[in-house]
Amino acid sequence: MERREFMHKSSGATVLGLAAAAGLLPAAASAQNAPGWNKAAFETKSLNDAVKALGGSAAVESKDLVLQAPEIAENGNVVRIGAQSNIPGTTQVAFVIEKNPYALTAVFDIPAGTDASVATNVKMGQSSNVYALAKAGDKYYYAVKEVKVTLGGCGG
Structure with a gap:
């Protein structure tokens, strides 16, 4: 050498x-x-399963939780989503993507005294409902939006 x-x-x-x-x-x-x-939560396959794995019983829809997501994602490899919770006492915000292999995509703990506003990039394999999930007290709330994916991310 x-x-x-x-x-x-x-x-x-x-x-x-x-x-x-x-x-x-x-x-x-x-x-x-x-x-x-919480490994079990991140292996869930649906919104209801994710809520249960996070310690809740059921989530209810709320207009005080605003989900920002595109109607059409041209590339499923990078889809920007965000959520703003105006629900008093919000301590956690999560994202659930219904048709991804593992539905629960991200969980953010919200420190007391801060705005419950988060955003992240996610990967989507196909068109799907995207949920923002907020925890306030011992209750869970959600907002939902359908995102159409034109170029696959998770499997396409």
């Missing part, structure tokens, strides 16, 4: 090793071991 090739290969391995030691590389399954991780 030539000196130049050796230096190139060894310096790359050194950088990778230092990054891993510094915690800059993602650890496999670290989220699954995090305190508060």
Whole structure:
């Protein structure tokens, strides 16, 4: 092996090793071991199952929860969605995508005294109802909108 090739290969391995030691590389399954991780909730297949796994009994529709989502998503790989809860005492906002392999897509804890407004990018495999789900007290509320996907994301 030539000196130049050796230096190139060894310096790359050194950088990778230092990054891993510094915690800059993602650890496999670290989220699954995090305190508060609710694996069962993220494996649900419907809105009702997600509500139950999160600790509720049933969700009711609310006009005080506003869901922002496009009517048509030209690319299911990146769909921007958001929610604003005007329900007093909102402590959690989540997103459920009905036809994704796992319906519960994201859960955000809302600290006391802050606006319950969140947004994220999601992946959608096909046209589906998208739900914003808000928890206030021990009750769950939802808003729903159909999003039509023209180019597949999760499986297309």
